[in-house]
Amino acid sequence: ETGVTQTPRHLVMGMTNKKSLKCEQHLGHNAMYWYKQSAKKPLELMFVYNFKEQTENNSVPSRFSPECPNSSHLFLHLHTLQPEDSALYLCASTIGGTQNTEAFFGQGTRLTVV
Amino acid sequence: QKEVEQDPGPLSVPEGAIVSLNCTYSNSAFQYFMWYRQYSRKGPELLMYTYSSGNKEDGRFTAQVDKSSKYISLFIRDSQPSDSATYLCALFGGSNYKLTFGKGTLLTVNP
Numbered sequence: 001e002t003g004v005t006q007t008p009r010h011l012v013m014g015m016t017n018k019k020s021l022k023c024e025q026h027l028g029h030n031a032m033y034w035y036k037q038s039a040k041k042p043l044e045l046m047f048v049y050n051f052k053e054q055t056e057n058n059s060v061p062s063r064f065s066p067e068c069p070n071s072s073h074l075f076l077h078l079h080t081l082q083p084e085d086s087a088l089y090l091c092a093s094t095i096g097g098t099q100n101t102e103a104f105f106g107q108g109t110r111l112t113v114v
Numbered sequence: 115q116k117e118v119e120q121d122p123g124p125l126s127v128p129e130g131a132i133v134s135l136n137c138t139y140s141n142s143a144f145q146y147f148m149w150y151r152q153y154s155r156k157g158p159e160l161l162m163y164t165y166s167s168g169n170k171e172d173g174r175f176t177a178q179v180d181k182s183s184k185y186i187s188l189f190i191r192d193s194q195p196s197d198s199a200t201y202l203c204a205l206f207g208g209s210n211y212k213l214t215f216g217k218g219t220l221l222t223v224n225p
Contacts, residue, residue, distance in 0.1 A: 004157070006157075040122060040217065041217060042118070042120075042202075042214075042215045042216055042217045042218070043158075043202070043215040045212060045213075048212065056212070090157050090158070092157075102148075102160055102163065103158075103160070103204075103213055104160075105157030105158050105159065106157050107155070107156055107157050108155075108156075108157050110155075
């Protein structure tokens with residue numbers, strides 16, 4: 001295990017549902033990330049939190065809403081998603097600040113929007 | 115031009131073969147170069163990390179960086195079925211302090 005835990009591992013939701021993805025890291029890191037991984041595409045950075053402050057929102061639609069209550073926890077709130085949002089959502093953490101080279105990833109949440 | 119280009123494969127080799135995986139990049143501000151390995155249904159894990167031109171060896175794995183050509187490679191010697199995974203190059207640098215990933219190359223090593 002990498003020290004980054006994501007729940008749930010799998011999620012199927014309808015387009016009108018509201019759900020949340022959870023990420024927890026036990027590494028003492030200060031930066032946390034949400035990535036989207038779709039087939040045949042590079043990992044897409046969605047959001048970055050550095051010392052609990054959101055430092056990047058990579059033009060993500062508002063139906064995705066991140067929350068970082070402390071350095072160890074990160075959430076991604078989902079509502080009124082589209083089928084094209086089906087993907088593997090990965091959480092990662094790094095030391096933080098400018099030392100963001102080595103990222104530790106969770107196992108991901110496989111999301112299917114029906 | 116995309117910042118990082120990586121041939122997605124798939125690549126299929128027999129056990130014991132030498133595997134060569136490659137990425138090219140366009141932004142000379144990238145300073146750190148990494149290879150991640152991702153097994154099916156798992157998150158990526160860091161495999162190799164280097165910041166200078168030249169070769170870095172770790173067991174059966176060699177990472178090679180050519181900054182003048184903006185080209186990075188990962189070589190796997192004596193490949194094993196357990197090496198079957200997706201390999202992603204990742205580059206870090208510039209003023210935005212974030213990792214930029216390639217698409218990943220799916221490798222299958224056949225026994």
